[in-house]
Amino acid sequence: MATEPQQQQQQPLPHHHIQIKESWLVGKALLNFTSLFVTLGVVSFGFEQGLYASLITNKYFEDYYHDPKPAEIGIMVAILELGALFSSFLAAQTGDLLGRKRAIRYGAAIFSLGGFIQCISPNIFTLSIARLISGIGIGFLTTIVPMYQSEISPAEDRGFYACVEFTGNIVGYASSIWVDYGFSFLESDLSWQAPLMVQFGLGVLLWAGTFIIVETPRWLLNHDHNLEGMIVIADLYSDGDVEDDHAKEEYRNIKEGVLIDRIEGGERSYQYLFKRYAKRLSVACFGLLFAQLNGINLISYYAPMIFESAGWVGREAIFMAGINSIVYLISTIPPWYLVDSWGRKPLLMSGALIMGIPLYIAGYSLYLNDTYTAAIVVSCIIITNAGFGFSWGGIGWLLPSEVLPLSVRSKGAALATATNWLSNFIVGFASPVLLDLIKWKTYWIPATSCIISFFAVWYLFPETKGLSLEEMGSVFDDKSSIFSYHASGSLGGGSNGSIYGSANVDETFRNDSAPPVSGIPEPFQKSAASMARNPGANPQFDGIITGAAPPPMPNPNSLKPIKSDFSDSHSFDNTGNSSDIVQEIEPPTLEEILKFKVDEQSQPNIFKLSC
Numbered sequence: 001m002a003t004e005p006q007q008q009q010q011q012p013l014p015h016h017h018i019q020i021k022e023s024w025l026v027g028k029a030l031l032n033f034t035s036l037f038v039t040l041g042v043v044s045f046g047f048e049q050g051l052y053a054s055l056i057t058n059k060y061f062e063d064y065y066h067d068p069k070p071a072e073i074g075i076m077v078a079i080l081e082l083g084a085l086f087s088s089f090l091a092a093q094t095g096d097l098l099g100r101k102r103a104i105r106y107g108a109a110i111f112s113l114g115g116f117i118q119c120i121s122p123n124i125f126t127l128s129i130a131r132l133i134s135g136i137g138i139g140f141l142t143t144i145v146p147m148y149q150s151e152i153s154p155a156e157d158r159g160f161y162a163c164v165e166f167t168g169n170i171v172g173y174a175s176s177i178w179v180d181y182g183f184s185f186l187e188s189d190l191s192w193q194a195p196l197m198v199q200f201g202l203g204v205l206l207w208a209g210t211f212i213i214v215e216t217p218r219w220l221l222n223h224d225h226n227l228e229g230m231i232v233i234a235d236l237y238s239d240g241d242v243e244d245d246h247a248k249e250e251y252r253n254i255k256e257g258v259l260i261d262r263i264e265g266g267e268r269s270y271q272y273l274f275k276r277y278a279k280r281l282s283v284a285c286f287g288l289l290f291a292q293l294n295g296i297n298l299i300s301y302y303a304p305m306i307f308e309s310a311g312w313v314g315r316e317a318i319f320m321a322g323i324n325s326i327v328y329l330i331s332t333i334p335p336w337y338l339v340d341s342w343g344r345k346p347l348l349m350s351g352a353l354i355m356g357i358p359l360y361i362a363g364y365s366l367y368l369n370d371t372y373t374a375a376i377v378v379s380c381i382i383i384t385n386a387g388f389g390f391s392w393g394g395i396g397w398l399l400p401s402e403v404l405p406l407s408v409r410s411k412g413a414a415l416a417t418a419t420n421w422l423s424n425f426i427v428g429f430a431s432p433v434l435l436d437l438i439k440w441k442t443y444w445i446p447a448t449s450c451i452i453s454f455f456a457v458w459y460l461f462p463e464t465k466g467l468s469l470e471e472m473g474s475v476f477d478d479k480s481s482i483f484s485y486h487a488s489g490s491l492g493g494g495s496n497g498s499i500y501g502s503a504n505v506d507e508t509f510r511n512d513s514a515p516p517v518s519g520i521p522e523p524f525q526k527s528a529a530s531m532a533r534n535p536g537a538n539p540q541f542d543g544i545i546t547g548a549a550p551p552p553m554p555n556p557n558s559l560k561p562i563k564s565d566f567s568d569s570h571s572f573d574n575t576g577n578s579s580d581i582v583q584e585i586e587p588p589t590l591e592e593i594l595k596f597k598v599d600e601q602s603q604p605n606i607f608k609l610s611c
Contacts, residue, residue: 026240031152034213035161038148039168040206041104041141044111046172047199048134049297050325052077054180054318061192065124070432076128078428083135084142085421091143092414099219100148105210107140112203119196135421137203142397143417147409150401151216152236155468158402159339159395166394167332172202174325181318218406218469221251222258227588227596229254242593251587257470259585261407273408273415280476281412283461284400287348288420290453291396294355295446296388297427299324299381324382331389343465344395348457351391356450358383363443392453396420402464403472 025033055061056073068076087110095103114134121127146162153161176195183194217236220229230242230251238244273281335347362380365373400416401409434442462475588596 026235027238030214030235031154031161034152035149035164036168037206037209037213038104038145039165040202040209041107041145042165042169043172043175044108044199044202044206045138045142046169046174047176047202048080048111048115048138048172049169050173050176051180051195051199053321054177054184055192055195057317058180058184058192060189064189064192065127068124070436072124074429074432076124076131078425079128080131080135080138081421081425081428083132083137084139085135085418085425087136087139088143088414088417088421091140091417092410094140095144095147095219096410099215100144100151101210101213101215103140103144104148104213105207107137107144108203108207108210109137110134110140111137112200112207113137115196115200115203119193119200139417139421141206142420143410143413146397146401147413148216150398150469151218152214154237155471156340156466159344159398159465160336162398162401163332163335163339163394166389166397167329167336170325170329170332170389170393174322174329177318177322177325181315181322184315184318217250218254218258221255222406226255227593230588231593231597242587243590248587252585253468253470256585257406261405270411270415273411277405277408277412277476280403280405280472281415283403284412284416285419286456286460287392287396287399288416289423290352290449290456291388291392292420292423292427293446293449294352294388294392294453295359295384295427295443295449296393297424298431298442298446299385320378324378324385327382328385328389331386332393335390335394339395339398340465343463344399345457345461345463347391348395348461349454351387352450352454352457354387354390355384355392356447356454358387359443359447359450363440363447366440366443399464402469403462403476405472406469 056077062068091103091107094106111134114130114132114137117130117133118127121130146165149161149165150158176199179195179198180192183191185191186194214232214235215228217229217233220226220232230247233250233254234240234242234244234247237250238247241247338347358380362377362384365376365380400413404412431442434445464472464475467474
């Protein structure tokens with residue numbers, strides 16, 4: 001039996017909670033506040049998206065703009081997508097160079113400018129230009145906000161926060177319909193101008209909020225702002241305690257991923273993205289492509305017009321669109337709890353069927369044009385909308401931000417977002433023309449896309465639930481998977497099933513002593529877990545989504561530091577050394593953090609706001 005002094009000696013030393021806050025909130029409160037606030041970006045997009053669905057049927061709007069033709073309406077509605085399409089690439093560069101937070105700020109400012117011009121536009125041409133400007137802001141927000149959300153969310157809750165974010169989008173959409181309906185009782189031009197003023201106010205509120213939210217820790221560590229990154233990690237995941245073991249381990253995980261990427265040749269070019277991460281990029285782009293081609297914006301942009309064609313007239317059509325928006329909003333709530341437990345693939349596949357079948361029925365009912373047509377079309381549209389909210393709506397935006405690696409996440413997200421806006425533009429522009437020319441047959445086009453998307457997800461999409469962003473290589477079997485527990489089963493030692501327990505990156509190669517099979521190093525042999533998660537990697541489907549075979553195992557003796565695109569950008573905390581790649585990965589010490597905070601507090605306020 002141990003003596004009393006021995007028992008006292010065996011007890012661990014007490015851990016003192018040392019809190020050095022970067023934000024006035026910490027922990028879950030900070031995470032929830034930040035998530036909800038950046039969701040204003042997609043709320044603004046949703047509001048803009050639904051706003052004109054009702055305004056184009058407003059008699060005062062039509063009189064003010066001299067009864068615009070269907071083609072003019074189509075251009076005015078769809079031109080927003082062109083602005084978003086082109087600005088998504090600029091947003092990627094801005095997000096990489098200046099940070100996610102600043103990119104959101106610039107997007108909100110541009111969106112607000114466009115909203116203000118819409119309020120005072122004297123003709124349909126000026127209104128279209130104003131929507132183009134708003135679209136540029138929307139391109140920033142829809143590229144950066146999902147990326148920002150994924151980079152601050154814990155792996156086990158990332159799907160939850162992404163789906164909550166999409167619910168915010170539908171809150172904006174539903175709000176715009178009911179705001180339109182409420183102001184439609186005004187017998188003046190204010191009936192359509194007042195909703196535009198509300199939209200302008202949302203943009204200003206989001207812009208102001210960007211001076212409060214934190215930068216993402218992954219961007220900070222990727223740009224060697226290590227001290228700032230450690231403080232933000234502590235604020236988000238350990239109630240501000242910079243000495244907490246969980247916060248330190250999270251720092252090691254993220255920083256190790258950054259260093260590994262540099263060792264592997266962490267370029268940031270589009271050519272590098274296409275060459276090395278073609279399959280990841282394909283999944284990201286197809287997710288948003290199908291989300292648009294499956295018919296959601298045929299409904300979102302033109303729901304009142306559709307309801308009018310089915311027999312609901314004037315304000316009744318807006319009211320039915322409002323009922324549809326409420327059901328749509330409710331449908332986005334179940335994925336909060338299913339996306340991280342049930343998974344991404346089951347939701348996408350079931351959503352494709354829930355959307356496709358009613359669209360076929362709606363088209364056939366319009367063809368029959370009998371006494372039941374109005375009720376059947378409304379029911380089918382509502383079910384289709386709910387199916388999208390249940391599945392493709394949130395997950396389509398989640399995939400690009402979670403499957404792409406940090407080094408090219410902004411560029412990959414930009415391409416995926418551009419795919420979304422290009423297909424969105426095509427749907428928005430073509431829908432009124434097709435509804436006028438081929439009428440009921442229009443609905444069968446997105447219905448067929450739904451069926452195609454069902455099989456695409458079944459055969460080609462991997463399951464990504466529960467994985468950290470740094471572990472995504474394990475389900476795509478690309479070069480990053482040589483560092484992944486899931487890809488080989490031989491590497492690891494960290495608590496997350498990755499090499500995160502290793503303090504030295506170079507040590508990873510030295511520990512890989514397992515003999516190769518058939519001349520292939522063991523890390524590249526597909527594990528059962530990898531095959532189960534990624535059926536598209538099965539040889540019979542290989543290459544369907546431009547997937548390439550894994551590159552050969554790098555020779556650890558030939559590894560050289562890779563210069564980052566932004567390696568000449570000095571960290572504010574002066575701790576960065578992007579050429580020192582193979583190094584011990586340890587968080588900054590408490591003394592370094594305290595010194596940094598003292599130096600930071602001595603800076604002028606204008607400097608703090610600009611950061």
